[in-house]
Amino acid sequence: MKAAQQDRSDVFPGLLEDAAFDALAAEHRRLTRFPLAAVDVEGRFLRGGAGVTGCAQNEDCRLFRLQAVTEAQRWGEPCVMCCGCGRALWAVPVMRNQRLCGGLVVAGVVLARPSQAGNLDRRILGACRHLLDLATRHDLTNAALLVASRQSAQRERDKAEAIHALKDRLHDDLRSVYLHEEPALLAAIRRGERTEARGIINRVLVTIYSVGGSDTNLLKSLALELVVMMTRAAVQAGGDPAHILGFNYQSLTALAGIADQEALSAWLCNMLEQLIDSIKTSTRHPNSVQLARALEFMEEHLAEDLNREEVARAAGLSPSHFSHLMRAKTPWSFIELLTRLRVDRACHLLVHTDNDLAQIALECGFGDQSYFTRVFGKRTGQTPGDYRRNGAGAQKS
DSSP, X not given: OHHHHHHHHHHSTTOSSHHHHHHHHHHHHHHHSOOOEEEETTSOEEEOOTTOHHHHHOHHHHHHHHHHHHHHHHHTSOEEEEOTTSOEEEEEEEEETTEEEEEEEEEEEOOOOGGGHHHHXXXXXXXXXXXXXXXXXXXXXXXXXXXXXXXHHHHHHHHHHHHXXXXXXXXXXXXXXXXXXXXXXXXXXXXXXXXXXXXXXXXXXXXXXXXXXXXHHHHHHHHHHHHHHHXXXXXXXXXXXXXXXXXXXXXXXXXXXXXXXXXXXXXHHHHHHHXXXXXXXXXXXXXXXXXXXXXXXXXXXXXXXXXXXXXHHHHTOOHHHHHHHHHHHOSSOHHHHHHHHHHHHHHHHHHHOOOOHHHHHHHTTOSSHHHHHHHHHHHHSSOHHHHHHHHHHHHHO
16 A cells, blocks of 8 residues: 555655645645645545545546646646536646646635625635645646746737737728728719729728628628618719619618629629619709719818819819819809808808907918908908908897
């Protein structure tokens, strides 16, 4: 019997002698107030465990002890879990060089009520640190190997977090692509320029496929976002909402049966064609809608250095088409209309605010006060100061 114990001591160094283990267990209890046990490579108790008779006789608990020891070796830090008896246990590996010999285990800890769980969690975390430190100080484990395992585990966690962050960034990139390409796509749809719109959609599709990969359902959802944007542009450009809603319903039904990227690309391009056709056949005079959009944009940006190209782009028109539309619908050129809008804004501010003339000049897009005064006088026949006084008097009367 003594010879057998000696053989096992060679497998589990220094812990089968009563004095050595008792001293270790006493030190552990002093530090943590938890009893300590030693288990072999199969999870069977070798020392301690007297207070957890149920766990010692439960095969499931043995397997949990074994798992706790092997997981602790794998991750390089104490492993905490719940045993087959519904009690907490944690362990660190006992090793000779790189060979697993067993483990130091705390088992049979009754789980606290929810209201007390926080205190127990803190005690367990502290006890885990003490147990690992105890095994390291007494040279019962391979500290260097455990450090390497912890570092490897941290690298895996970092990698997982990086992959998760990459997915988020790819979605952010897709949103950035939408925001970057949206003005040009909407303008092309409004103008009915199919070739330009197809090119933009192809660029967006590249990003969609890079984000969605082979996940067809994700690709469909991303494509739907693009269709919503395109549909809004078509309605704003004069497409008949009822007509668009009708073919959208049919197309969405077809989308459910799409199973690959090629079919999805064809579906998206077909949606584009139908949206542009809806604009071409519309009886809602989209030119009037586009001109109203140009005027709205000009009024919102009067303080800025506006030019014809920028306003045309905002309205979804080419510069030449915008100029043609201006001549057809109004008696003014672009510069004349812009000047009228700026002077009208100045008139409003002069009567309804106390802002000084220099500030009003800047708010209305005039480079300086003297230029503002010259243009204002030519347009109204009065200086800004006279207009303010006359306008204020009219308001009072």
